[in-house]
Amino acid sequence: MWTFLKNYFSFSKGERNGLIILTMIIMILIAVWILLPITFKKEITNFDDFENQVNTFLASSKKTNSNFLPQAEKEMYLINPNTATEEDWENLGLKKFQSKIILNYINKGGKFFKKEDLKKIHSITEEQYNKIEPYIFIPEKAKPNYEPVSQKTLFEFDPNCTSEDDFKKLGLSEKQITVISNFLSKGGKFRNKDDFKKMYCIPPNQFEELESFIFIEPIPEKISSRFDPNLKIDINSADSAEFMKIKGISPYLAKNIIKYREALGGFESIIQLKEIKSMKPDTYNIIEAQLLTSPKIRKLNLNNATFAEIVKHPYIDYETTITILKYKKIMTKIQSINELTENKIISDSIYQKIKIYISTQ
Template sequence: MFKQFKEYFSFTKKELNGLLVLCILMVIVWVSPSVVSLSGTEKVYDPSEFKKEIAAFRASEKKHVKRNYYREPDKARGYKENKGSPVYFKFNPNNLAVSDWVRLGISEKQARVIKNYEAKGGKFRRKEDLKKMYSIRPEDYSRLAPYIDIPEEQKNAKVYVKKEYPSRRPVIVEVNSADSAMLETVRGIGPVLASRIIRYRERLGGFYRKEQLKEVYGIDSLRYPAIAEQLNTDAGSIRKININTAGFDELRNHPYLTYKQKNAIIQYRKQHGAFTGIGDLRKIAILNTEILRKIAPYLIF
C-alpha cells in the first residue's frame, strides 16, 4: 500500500522544476500590484486647458456675422442665385429660363423640377397649373400668381384625346358545327383553345348547352363570360348513344362515365335485359342522380 501511495505522489525531476517555476511566477503576480502602487504616483489631470478652449470657441461664435444668402455666378450655367430680395415682373411660366425663376425668388433646385416637367412635355395652360408643381410651395404661388401671364394661344391649346370607336358586333358561332378556323374568330379563343374545344366535343358527342364549355381545360369562370355571348349551341346536332345496343368501345370515350360505370351498365343490361328509360339506369347503384342528369341528353332507348 505504501508503495502505491509513493508511486501516486512521487514527481520526476522535470516535474519538480516545473512546479518551482510556477510557484515563482505566482509570487511575482501576487506582489506586483503592491510594488507598482509604491513606486508610482497617480497622474492628476488639469481641466484648465480644456476650459480655455471652450471659452475661445464661445468668443468666436459671438463674433460671427450673419450674411444674406448669395451665390456667385455659375460659370457653367451663366447665372447666379440670390434669395435676398425677389424681383417681380410679368412672366410666362412656359419655357422660362432658370435664371429668371431665380430672379423671382425661386431656388435653382425648384426651377430644375419645373424644367424637367417641361422636358417631358408638360405645359402650363392656366396659372393654377403652376400650383400643382410639388416644388412650388403655397406661399411661392401666392406671391407669383399676380404676375403670371400666359398667352391666349397657349391657354386654348388643343388637347388631343384618344377617340373611342364603338366595338364591332360580335359574330355568333355555332359551336357544334364550327371548325377550328371558325372558332378562332371568336374573341378570346386562340388556336390551342379551339383545338381543345373540338377534341372535347368529339368525345362528348356535341354540346347541348353552352355551360358545358366550362368543362374544357382553359375555359374558367373568367374567360367563359367573354366568349359565351359569341357562341350558341344546336342541341339537335349532338351524337346520341343507343344504350341497349352500345358496346364498351362505344361508351369508352364518353367523359361523363368512369370505367366502372360503363362496365356496370353493360353487365346490368346482360342480366336484366334492355333498358326502357332513364329510370332503369337509376337501379344501378354507382350511377347517381348528377351523372344521370348529365348523360341523359346523350342516350336513346
C-alpha cells in the first residue's frame, strides 16, 4: 500500500518545479484580488445635488413663464356670441360695460350671424376684435330671428302704420315687432327706407328681402300746435291731415284709424275707435267730443266675396269664414243674411256685429 501511494504521488524534478510555479501564480492572483479593492476605492457619484438643481430650475422656469402669460389668455375659450354670458365676455378681455351693451343688443332681438357682426358694436375696438375673433364660434345653421321664406307673404307695406298681424305675415318675430311698436309709440317715424334699415332688430339679409316692398307715405308737414276745440271731424271721410287737426291724434294713430276704417268698410259708431290697438282710453276720451260719423258703410256681398275678402274683415274670423262658404256652397246662393242666424251658421253675437257690413245682393 505504501509503495502504491509513493509511486502515485512522487514527481519528477520538472513536475515539482511546474507545481511550485503554479502555486506561486495562484497565490499572487489571490493577493491581487484581496488587495485591489483596498488600494483602488470605487467612487460613488451622488446625483442628489444635481437633481435638486434641476428641480429648482424647472420651478423657476414655470414661474417665469406664468408671469408672461396674461390671465385673460389662460382662461380664453370658444363662445357663441348669441348665447354668451357676461362672464364669458369678460373672460375674453372685454370690459363690464361692453359685455352689457352686447347682452342688451341680444335681449332686444339682435343677433350675430357672422363674426364680423361684432364690429357693429361701437364700444369694441378693432384691436379688441382682432384679439377675440379666434374665440368666436357661430353655428352655421343658426336659426334666423325671422320666419323662413316659405312661412311668410311679401307685400307692400308702410312700417309707420303696419299692424302686428301684417308684420308677422312679412316674417318679423315677436321681438322685432315689439321693438318697432315701442319706437313708433314714443313718437318715432320712418321717413324713408334707410330709417327702417337702421333698426338694429332688422338684420341686413332680412332688410334686403323687404326693401322692394317698403312704401312709406310722405309725412304731412307739422300742423300748428293750436287746435280748434270746436272742430268736428267725420271719421268716415277724414284723411290723415284732417285727423291730426284734433289734439291727441298723432300721425301714427291717424293712419291706424284710416286703415281700420278701410278694413271694416266704414264706422257705424265712434265707439268702434276703441277697437284700434293703438287707441288708448285717455286719448279716446280727449278726442271723442270732436268726432262724428256719417252713414258711409261699404257692404260685403257674401255671394260674390272670396275667402280672402271675407276673412280680412275684423269681425269675421277664420272659422266663421269657412262656415259661411260651406253654407253658400250647399245652398248655391244665400238669399238673405237672416239665414245665417236662422240656420245657426253664425251666433247672434257675431251677427249683430256684422249685419251692417254684409249683404247678399
